[in-house]
Amino acid sequence: MSKPHSATVAARAGIAQDSAYGAVTPPLYLTSTYELKAFKQPGKYDYSRSNNPTRDLLGDALAELEGGAKGLITGTGMSACLLALQLIGPEDTLVIPHDCYGGSYRLFLNLANRKKAFKLVVVNFQQTDWADQVKAAQPKMIWVETPSNPLLQITDIKATAELAKTLNAILVVDNTFLSPALQNPIALGADIVVHSTTKFINGHSDIVGGALIAKDAAVGDELKWWANCLGVTGGAFDAYQTLRGLRTLLPRIKHHQHNAELVVDFLQKQPLVGRVYYPGLKDHPGHAIAKAQQHGFGSMLSFDLAADEAYLAVFFEALQCFTLAQSLGGIESLICHPGSMTHASLDAATQKAAGIGPTLIRLSVGIEDAQDLIADLAQAFAAVEAAVQQKAKTPSVRSGSATAAEKSAQQQFRLNPALSVLW
Numbered sequence: 001m002s003k004p005h006s007a008t009v010a011a012r013a014g015i016a017q018d019s020a021y022g023a024v025t026p027p028l029y030l031t032s033t034y035e036l037k038a039f040k041q042p043g044k045y046d047y048s049r050s051n052n053p054t055r056d057l058l059g060d061a062l063a064e065l066e067g068g069a070k071g072l073i074t075g076t077g078m079s080a081c082l083l084a085l086q087l088i089g090p091e092d093t094l095v096i097p098h099d100c101y102g103g104s105y106r107l108f109l110n111l112a113n114r115k116k117a118f119k120l121v122v123v124n125f126q127q128t129d130w131a132d133q134v135k136a137a138q139p140k141m142i143w144v145e146t147p148s149n150p151l152l153q154i155t156d157i158k159a160t161a162e163l164a165k166t167l168n169a170i171l172v173v174d175n176t177f178l179s180p181a182l183q184n185p186i187a188l189g190a191d192i193v194v195h196s197t198t199k200f201i202n203g204h205s206d207i208v209g210g211a212l213i214a215k216d217a218a219v220g221d222e223l224k225w226w227a228n229c230l231g232v233t234g235g236a237f238d239a240y241q242t243l244r245g246l247r248t249l250l251p252r253i254k255h256h257q258h259n260a261e262l263v264v265d266f267l268q269k270q271p272l273v274g275r276v277y278y279p280g281l282k283d284h285p286g287h288a289i290a291k292a293q294q295h296g297f298g299s300m301l302s303f304d305l306a307a308d309e310a311y312l313a314v315f316f317e318a319l320q321c322f323t324l325a326q327s328l329g330g331i332e333s334l335i336c337h338p339g340s341m342t343h344a345s346l347d348a349a350t351q352k353a354a355g356i357g358p359t360l361i362r363l364s365v366g367i368e369d370a371q372d373l374i375a376d377l378a379q380a381f382a383a384v385e386a387a388v389q390q391k392a393k394t395p396s397v398r399s400g401s402a403t404a405a406e407k408s409a410q411q412q413f414r415l416n417p418a419l420s421v422l423w
């Protein structure tokens with residue numbers, strides 16, 4: 001058989017490989033330890049922190065999907081990021097994008113500043129002189145996250161990989177937002193791919209996990225050693241669940257993306273919507289690069305609500321099909337307010353500099369019926385419109401200061417210390 005397509009690799013991950021009983025679906029090996037064949041004769045597996053058959057099936061499947069030599073499974077997406085950083089030391093420089101995931105930014109910043117683990121240079125890859133900025137830093141490692149969160153900005157992976165090669169630098173791409181179904185950074189020249197498998201790869205919002213895929217076997221072996229040494233390998237049950245999620249990755253992604261396109265189309269016609277941020281739109285600044293390097297535009301998008309931020313609460317409370325929650329990539333549609341949720345720990349000035357306005361809303365479009373999703377958004381916009389009209393009718397109450405209800409709504413979505421954890 002010729003090389004199977006991604007949908008086949010994903011659907012058949014671990015299928016019909018059981019040597020004990022011929023089980024079609026692979027068994028879950030929860031064991032922590034393994035019996036030796038005889039004294040001084042260990043078998044293939046000895047201890048599950050180092051190696052586990054269920055985890056290996058997931059690692060192998062992801063390596064095949066990403067076109068890498070080795071796939072390592074970690075307990076969280078953050079530990080996959082931490083693992084990649086073991087390839088650099090105190091004398092080395094790491095270049096990161098200014099708009100990478102907040103949790104990754106926090107990790108890089110604190111390891112550099114508090115632990116002196118490496119030197120850190122932050123670059124805005126959207127600026128025309130990004131390559132000069134990277135060159136000037138003389139990095140040992142370059143970190144790319146594309147599309148970015150929450151504005152879906154695109155970085156040219158191939159151009160960055162070519163530059164990395166001339167600098168003898170390692171290129172790491174966080175591929176969480178698209179999954180291997182929609183983007184394969186190794187084929188574009190990346191050395192390492194990391195994922196939060198919590199998102200599209202598992203796809204059911206019931207597991208937290210991560211993965212690292214290395215292009216070269218030797219780098220993969222080195223990082224496998226570190227994964228065992230640091231103890232960041234993922235649990236067997238999580239790998240089992242994630243394998244089950246992975247088998248439907250391709251059809252799920254198709255459905256997610258189809259729904260997202262319909263939602264984008266709807267949003268663009270709404271008077272209460274300002275700018276829509278989606279790489280599939282022709283006027284998106286990264287559209288051409290996204291079209292060239294991605295196999296689709298994905299199902300993450302953001303938009304500005306064209307109303308005072310006091311109406312955010314009205315909008316969110318009216319929704320029934322979209323759940324107000326952190327995270328993304330599950331089959332259920334989620335909605336989030338980056339300013340008070342995912343990016344809450346950035347101060348107002350930093351949020352503004354990153355382009356995160358007070359009424360920016362991010363959607364992770366799920367696989368429900370698109371008509372239901374659109375109807376849900378439509379009635380939430382109608383609720384905002386009714387609240388705006390109501391306000392216009394009662395000018396005396398409205399003069400100047402906000403009502404108690406509005407103040408409470410504003411408070412709810414402002415920087416809330418309880419929410420200031422980055423997700």
Ligand SMILES: Cc1ncc(COP(=O)(O)O)c(C=O)c1O
Pocket residue numbers: 076077078079101103104145149174176177195196197198208209210327423
């Ligand atoms: C792009 C990206 N990378 C890494 C992570 C970290 O993943 P996890 O939450 O599984 O540790 C996230 C989490 O949201 C993410 O969005």
